[in-house]
Amino acid sequence: MKVKLASNYGFCFGVKRAIKIAEDYENSATMGPLIHNQDEINRLKNDFNVGLYNNLSDVKDHDTVIIRTHGIPKNDLKHLRTLNAKIINATCPFVTTPQQIVKKMSSEGYSILIFGDSDHPEVKGVQSYAENQDDVHIVLEPTDLENIIFKNNKIATVAQTTKKKEKYLEIVNYLILKNKEVRVFNTICDATFENQDAARELSKEVDIMIVIGGKNSSNTKQLHSICLENCSNSYLIENETELENSWFLNKKLCGVTAGASTPDWIIQQVVDKIESFS
Amino acid sequence: MKVKLASNYGFCFGVKRAIKIAEDYENSATMGPLIHNQDEINRLKNDFNVGLYNNLSDVKDHDTVIIRTHGIPKNDLKHLRTLNAKIINATCPFVTTPQQIVKKMSSEGYSILIFGDSDHPEVKGVQSYAENQDDVHIVLEPTDLENIIFKNNKIATVAQTTKKKEKYLEIVNYLILKNKEVRVFNTICDATFENQDAARELSKEVDIMIVIGGKNSSNTKQLHSICLENCSNSYLIENETELENSWFLNKKLCGVTAGASTPDWIIQQVVDKIESFS
Numbered sequence: 358m359k360v361k362l363a364s365n366y367g368f369c370f371g372v373k374r375a376i377k378i379a380e381d382y383e384n385s386a387t388m389g390p391l392i393h394n395q396d397e398i399n400r401l402k403n404d405f406n407v408g409l410y411n412n413l414s415d416v417k418d419h420d421t422v423i424i425r426t427h428g429i430p431k432n433d434l435k436h437l438r439t440l441n442a443k444i445i446n447a448t449c450p451f452v453t454t455p456q457q458i459v460k461k462m463s464s465e466g467y468s469i470l471i472f473g474d475s476d477h478p479e480v481k482g483v484q485s486y487a488e489n490q491d492d493v494h495i496v497l498e499p500t501d502l503e504n505i506i507f508k509n510n511k512i513a514t515v516a517q518t519t520k521k522k523e524k525y526l527e528i529v530n531y532l533i534l535k536n537k538e539v540r541v542f543n544t545i546c547d548a549t550f551e552n553q554d555a556a557r558e559l560s561k562e563v564d565i566m567i568v569i570g571g572k573n574s575s576n577t578k579q580l581h582s583i584c585l586e587n588c589s590n591s592y593l594i595e596n597e598t599e600l601e602n603s604w605f606l607n608k609k610l611c612g613v614t615a616g617a618s619t620p621d622w623i624i625q626q627v628v629d630k631i632e633s634f635s
Numbered sequence: 636m637k638v639k640l641a642s643n644y645g646f647c648f649g650v651k652r653a654i655k656i657a658e659d660y661e662n663s664a665t666m667g668p669l670i671h672n673q674d675e676i677n678r679l680k681n682d683f684n685v686g687l688y689n690n691l692s693d694v695k696d697h698d699t700v701i702i703r704t705h706g707i708p709k710n711d712l713k714h715l716r717t718l719n720a721k722i723i724n725a726t727c728p729f730v731t732t733p734q735q736i737v738k739k740m741s742s743e744g745y746s747i748l749i750f751g752d753s754d755h756p757e758v759k760g761v762q763s764y765a766e767n768q769d770d771v772h773i774v775l776e777p778t779d780l781e782n783i784i785f786k787n788n789k790i791a792t793v794a795q796t797t798k799k800k801e802k803y804l805e806i807v808n809y810l811i812l813k814n815k816e817v818r819v820f821n822t823i824c825d826a827t828f829e830n831q832d833a834a835r836e837l838s839k840e841v842d843i844m845i846v847i848g849g850k851n852s853s854n855t856k857q858l859h860s861i862c863l864e865n866c867s868n869s870y871l872i873e874n875e876t877e878l879e880n881s882w883f884l885n886k887k888l889c890g891v892t893a894g895a896s897t898p899d900w901i902i903q904q905v906v907d908k909i910e911s912f913s
Contacts, residue, residue, distance in 0.1 A: 526808045526811060541819060542816050543817070
């Protein structure tokens with residue numbers, strides 16, 4: 358089976374940076390999964406003895422603890438600092454930015470609106486930086502705004518780095534029509550969209566698309582949904598073991614893309630296996 | 636001829652306020668026309684001896700000078716203050732707001748974008764408050780933004796009070812996609828749109844519409860253009876002397892609306908004359 362890779366795919370700047378940091382700190386542990394990719398987390402464990410803590414109570418004296426790419430809530434970081442542990446911050450700088458914006462805007466008396474998934478660790482982290490927790494609101498849709506009562510008519514907005522700009526504009530427009538001032542910070546990261554644009558183009562010219570990435574990764578799921586729009590034979594897999602020969606029957610060209618947390622070595626294994634199919 | 640008035644029309648808050656101020660200062664003079672209505676200016680002259688200065692050099696010692704509703708450029712105000720004259724500020728508070736926003740945002744290092752007519756006195760006044768005159772830009776259309784080079788990727792925007800919100804959103808959306816921060820101040824005044832909505836509704840149910848207002852008034856011209864969309868027999872007049880009997884031949888119901896600078900006594904004269912037509 359012939360394979361064509363998307364013109365942009367895989368690791369973004371923040372993920373490359375976090376992995377490099379983890380490799381530099383052997384025998385450390387990350388606070389929460391470093392990135393949304395179990396295979397890469399396993400590799401860091403096997404090759405660099407980088408462990409995984411899921412709770413603050415896991416941290417022991419003299420541990421080296423790495424803050425993951427998506428960041429952690431402010432109070433968790435504060436608590437970590439009270440422990441006798443070395444803290445290495447691998448939060449993506451593009452995530453640190455909205456955290457700091459929310460902190461500053463909230464302290465200046467702005468109501469805060471975050472466009473994102475309230476369950477996502479990045480959003481939880483960003484939200485935690487608001488000084489007034491009663492006046493920070495998270496929405497996914499413009500209609501979610503209807504039930505929100507802001508304390509001010511001065512609103513500051515940030516977006517989860519992986520969200521779609523078009524939807525952010527819809528949300529912002531709703532706010533502008535109802536408030537005196539809306540301070541719009543465009544915190545959406547282009548890397549995600551470069552991968553998406555490339556996936557969109559490629560999915561138009563192939564008869565099967567393989568999207569490689571974590572099944573709980575929001576940017577990988579978005580890639581998959583974009584590919585499905587153009588190519589009904591689009592599959593989301595985490596690694597090459599999930600590939601099924603039957604998918605490729607009577608197909609001519611297979612497109613491959615990968616989420617922002619998918620390492621090159623996994624992509625290579627997937628490509629090798631697809632090429633081995635007749 | 637039967638007449639129906641729009642549910643909202645005529646003077647806005649800022650104009651009512653300016654006229655009250657002028658009536659309170661007999662024997663004064665306004666710096667530029669107080670409002671966009673020659674008949675009301677004549678009435679103030681006849682009844683209260685309120686004159687009109689078109690140039691700063693017209694101001695004489697001990698004059699009382701009234702700043703008009705649309706405001707004047709900062710340096711003109713500064714110059715006035717050096718003269719031996721009493722200054723009464725009748726600038727609409729809704730116009731003072733964008734002036735002060737532009738001043739503050741410019742001093743904080745924001746590039747300034749004004750949505751409005753660069754020839755309009757309100758816009759000229761607002762623009763003049765930017766501390767950095769090289770980095771204040773005026774547009775009417777999103778496409779006008781293509782050729783602008785902002786000095787910063789932090790932009791603050793205001794709109795001329797009488798502009799359309801939909802177009803403002805288009806302009807703001809363009810900016811959000813290309814800049815880190817866009818600080819959107821919604822300085823558009825609702826009074827204009829209440830008159831417009833009422834004119835739109837009324838123009839759908841009549842067979843002739845009369846729009847009363849200054850022919851150089853931007854909000855009156857917009858009312859006229861909205862009426863024309865629904866009623867091809869829509870006429871813009873400044874007072875009852877312009878009415879022509881022939882317009883009303885074979886018509887059944889005449890709608891009447893008036894721009895934000897049109898006084899009630901002029902509207903009444905127009906209504907009386909239309910009702911006298913058979």
